[in-house]
Amino acid sequence: MTGTEIWQLSATELATHTRNGDITAKAAVEASLSRMAAVNPALNAVVEDLRGEALERAHALDQARNNGTTPGPLHGIPVTIKINVDQNGHATSNGVTALKDLIAPGDAPVVKNLQDAGAVIIGRTNTPEFSFRADTDNPLFGRTHNPWGRHISPGGSSGGAGAAVMAGIGALAHGNDIGGSLRFPAAANGAVTVKPGLGRVPAWNPSQSAERGMLAQNMSVQGLITRSARDLHLSMPSLIAADPRDPFHVPMPWRGASPDGPIRVAFSKETYGYDLHPEVDAALEDARAALGDAGYLVEETKLPDVFDAGRTGYRALMGEVYALMKGDVDAAGSQTVRDIFAVYFEEFPPFAGAELLQMMAKRTQYARDWSLFMQDYPLVLTPFLPQPFFKPDRDTEGATGVHEVLGCAVYSYAMNFIGLPAASVPSRLAQLPAGPQPTNIQIAAPRWREDMAVDACIAIEDRIGPMCDPLWAQMATKL
Template identity: 40%
Template sequence: MFTVRGGACLAMPNRRESDMDEIIRWSAVETAKALAKGDVKVAEVTRAHLDRVADCEPGLRAVVDPLDEAAMAQAEEMDANRPKDLPALWGLPVTIKTNVDFEGHTNPNGIPALNEAICERDAPVVRNMRAGGAVVIGRTSTPEFSLRFFTSNPIWGRTLNPWDKGLTSGGSSGGASSAVACGMGVMAHGNDLGGSLRYPAYCVGGATLRPSMGRVPAFNPSAPAERPPLLQSMSVQGVIARSMGDVRLSYDVLRRRSSDDPLWNAAPDSGRAREDSPRRVGWCVDPFGDGVDSDVARAVEAAVGAAKQAGYEPVEVTPPMAAEAAQTWGLLLNTEIKVMMLESIRKMGSEAVNGLIDTMLELYPPQDVAGLLQAQARRLTIQREWARMFDYVDALIMPVSSLPPMRADQDFEEPESVPGIMKAQRFMHVGNLLGLPAATVRTLDAAPIPLGVQVVGDRMDDVICLDVAEAIERELALDLGPIDPR
């Protein structure tokens, strides 16, 4: 049987079903080490994760497009032609969200009308993962237009949270979070416009990094027109995993340059990172002053305590202009939705998603030209104030949401609760408006789902976010293995 002790993999011959069960428990880092040492073949790892998909699907409706034949063919070819120098993700089983182009498959984005046209080439993030050696074992579900904190759509139905099927697995990368939480791949691609990496990771006790704006190239070759300007400046690509070490493993692979994205940014950091700088971490439980759930507060307290144990100096701070930042995010996004997306939503979206959009347009009224330009100018003021805060602290620990994970499809089934939902999620909107990196890390084994926090950094200080979040994770030493939804 395979066992893992301190990251070392011990292989025995005559692999049995229990061996395959052990493989899916390995982290991405552990799997990479086992593959590098030759203790296990790529085909064995791939087969174990595909078997896990077969065990869990279609029940969870997370991996909605399994790629067994292509994945096994790739794995066997990799074993037969093993390179001398292995790329960082060589042989690692991953999933891709169904809202980016994937050659030979559709990019429906949760919309039946778009589930027909076949993509002719990969999006840059897919190319980077493939170039890094990853084996794509399937594609994951997303809500219509990827505009919700809940994952269900008319094509594949509701994605279930493997911890508690009555709660959301998050959105819009809810298929990704559900998949990786129960071992269907060691990491899962996702993206984030208003929290769509951080909230799904939070909803399954997972780990992620919302990279700085421009850090990871983004583009869909099949798109009939360019992404609207505000999506260009607020939406990013990344991965969800079960540990911060696994997220870090993917980081250099994801951020490789692509000429498809002229907005890609190669800056190594914010320019303020110095080895001799104080290891000072800010923290804030309630930047909006509206109160948070008691378990959410405990998750922040656990993170602060762990950061202190790891050698950081915790400093309580009040993030500047937080409420205005969240409101500005909504005004800018909804102005763009009305001008550039609303016609398509009305035409192709379900009645439920159109009702949600109506509520959102009331909460964040679209602006006229003067209002749009004023909001854009105000964004720069807020960015400057947050940059000044990061002159004093290396990173900021704060909640992902003011509430534990919400009920599945709560926005559709209880439309009167949408204002409260958006109020709870403001913690994430600030990072999107300002283009900041933010890691999500588990810090509290609450019931029924573990909770975590965000570690937010200055623009381009992604590595600092990873460093702080990984130090917190290391000090807390929680069980981050996959769960069995059966």
């Protein structure tokens, strides 16, 4: 098997070969490092190359296996880590120049869990300043580009992760999500992800000097971006391993009970006043048809008010950000990010004082409404964005730009506010004037049932196909 073939394998395929001994950890890592050397200069997705450490670890894994150690579930799988999460001995810069020398004194739980499972970290991926944009650019490392073309943003804030994994740099990419930062890059690059629910994946940065705000704690989650939906079933059980440093982590198994009979899926095209683009409409219909063909019962129905939950949740988050984070943004952020935050506060007027506390309390009402609704419809199929993914720097273009990028993404941050899992999977390769562009949809699931959302993604992917093959064919003509 050649190096080119190895980097193209899904994590699930690669893990089968590495665990069986058909491919060494070193060969798997070398293939990804070669791919990174070939494509990353044009993408700037990985901003810290860890090839030296990666090759040493791969060699150690191979030696241990030869000495009789049972390989882990992710044995030799090349992965990337986002630069806003602690990795021992490396800077947790968060895309901020002032933090470029903030060296982590230890590993965050997700880094430990991936390595305990046998994964090999080959690099650290880019994020916007403070990890608070749906696009990825910063003064410290520069812009990340989308492998589909420079007319499409790579998404954010895990934009480096999404671009890297879809370009073939590593089989798994770590990211995180407070309002869509796993799902935006998945949608931008045609990748697959599931935003875990509240309490699912342990989180903490040993480098942090203070605890995050309560909404940040309750809305932000750690996860993975993959090329194949099945790779989430392979990798997420390792990611959710318990860690005592997160006292609110809930050690639930990855798989829940199989439902009795066909699974009912609530389907909605409601966009709350935003225009639904024909290609997004077609992507939704393709996903509905795929799920129906797989035996799901898909029914168009009215959902609990996503717009109210999403907008209330993001205005509450902006209230917390204004009180706890604005000073840091003003002091250490670029003029670009300061201007963007100013427009955020216009798009989502921050709640403050007693009203902020009341809106935080209202979160339980929204969560209860969804919990009751999901007794009848365990899965919910909706748009992620109402239009094809936006161009780079769209959020720097004032109120209309931020409105297009975040204002319309209520299906995204509503799920963060109420703490539900939400998966993103491509269901159509749109043919737009600028070129082909993946179009993802969102599938929400009940608490603790990320596995159900991933199963639905697999059903769609099996019938529509993954986006990596057409992407790699397009990239091959440009390299």
